[in-house]
Amino acid sequence: MVRTSLCVQGSPVKNSHHIAHLRNVWYTNDRTKHFEFEIENGSEFDYQPGQFISMDVQIDGEACVRSYSVASSPHHDNRFDLCLNIVPHGLVSPWLFHLEPGDAIRFQGPFGLFTLRQPLDPVSVFIATGTGIAPIRAMLQYVYQEPQPAEVWLLFGVRHEADILYRGEFEKMARENPGFHFVPTLSRPHPGWTGHTGYVQKQITRYLSGKRGIHAYVCGLKKMVNDVCQQLQAMGYDEAALSFEKYD
Ligand SMILES: Cc1cc2nc3c(=O)[nH]c(=O)nc-3n(C[C@H](O)[C@H](O)[C@H](O)COP(=O)(O)OP(=O)(O)OC[C@H]3O[C@@H](n4cnc5c(N)ncnc54)[C@H](O)[C@@H]3O)c2cc1C
Incomplete structure (x- = not known):
């Protein structure tokens, strides 16, 4: 790690x-x-x-x-x-x-050492909650300055739909790059929300099982970062495949 x-x-x-x-x-x-x-x-x-x-x-x-x-x-x-x-x-x-x-x-x-591995791993996974998206936005802007063949996931956990920071940018990235998967997930969805619900941990189980060549970048408050890192290790990912930044 x-x-x-x-x-x-x-x-x-x-x-x-x-x-x-x-x-x-x-x-x-x-x-x-x-x-x-x-x-x-x-x-x-x-x-x-x-x-x-x-x-x-x-x-x-x-x-x-x-x-x-x-x-x-x-x-x-x-x-x-x-x-x-x-x-x-x-x-x-x-x-x-x-x-x-x-x-x-x-x-x-x-x-700080929370920076991109170069070259990118075959599967790069970015996991953030709240303003933990800040360094990940910087990394993704950098990654998509040029066409990118790697598989890239962004799992972004927030409470409400209005909290999906930089949503338009990430949706555009997903439209323009078939290898980029944007998964916003709401812990307190309003009744009309048809997207993902629950914490990011739920989406990790759903989307990240059995991947090879993965590296995960995790950023947010320490409870989420600790939970996510433990979950990824319990799923069999080596701690060397995890980079993280804790805000508190
Ligand atoms: C490497 C690093 C990068 C950071 N980058 C960002 C960033 O890009 N954006 C950002 O908003 N914050 C970021 N932070 C957190 C930031 O440094 C401050 O801790 C935060 O702004 C609170 O400062 P404060 O003086 O208002 O609160 P304080 O009076 O210091 O109170 C601290 C309390 O705030 C909580 N806290 C800290 N950060 C957050 C947060 N983001 N959301 C909710 N509660 C929080 C802590 O758990 C603690 O209980 C980062 C922290 C680190 C260590």
């Missing part, structure tokens, strides 16, 4: 600081926002899809450090996206939700 994040929350890591300005921001649902930043002075941001930044924020005179996965594939310029949800009673995420275009953030990075 690839223990992927280089843990920096709360502990400073030596790396050059960057200043970035918010260019665009919008709600993707009532608790989640998509942010588009540009690094000051046009400096190129050199990172690998799946990596994260470590943001330094001053709140009431107190220094806080929080990690956020980059949600876009490298543009080879100074732009990058983030996707984050507001944590009720959280310290930093509510502060970030008040940012407006033109506001600046300070961060270090990139960090």
Whole structure:
């Protein structure tokens, strides 16, 4: 198993600081926002899809450090996206939700080893819940910059239909790439929903039994990540076939 994040929350890591300005921001649902930043002075941001930044924020005179996965594939310029949800009673995420275009953030990075294996394995499986989709969006954008013969699955677990972040992008990817299988699954579906229901674990049993040459990339809160990794191992997949990023 690839223990992927280089843990920096709360502990400073030596790396050059960057200043970035918010260019665009919008709600993707009532608790989640998509942010588009540009690094000051046009400096190129050199990172690998799946990596994260470590943001330094001053709140009431107190220094806080929080990690956020980059949600876009490298543009080879100074732009990058983030996707984050507001944590009720959280310290930093509510502060970030008040940012407006033109506001600046300070961060270090990139960090992290939750990155794509190259070349891709014959079957690549991406499993996310909630904003765990952020680094996976970056990876999938990268994978589908060119036609991709490998079999690729995205199992995305959310509560409600409105929580299927970047749904249009993933549906387009599935239309354009026959090897890409997009499986959104709702834990609290409304009565008219005709798609998959239940947790991602249910879809793992349904779609991922008996695959050869698999590598799974799992991202989200630790309970889901632990459950999914245990389930995949119980299904016979080697722990070397698992990469994961835990948000808490
Ligand atoms: C490597 C890494 C990458 C991360 N990338 C992202 C990202 O792309 N998007 C993102 O929204 N968050 C991400 N996080 C989580 C983020 O760093 C913060 O923990 C989160 O924004 C809460 O900070 P806070 O100060 O508001 O809450 P705090 O005051 O620190 O409260 C922490 C509480 O928030 C919970 N929590 C942490 N993250 C989430 C979450 N995403 N959803 C719900 N509850 C959460 C924890 O379980 C804990 O109970 C990442 C964390 C790590 C370690």
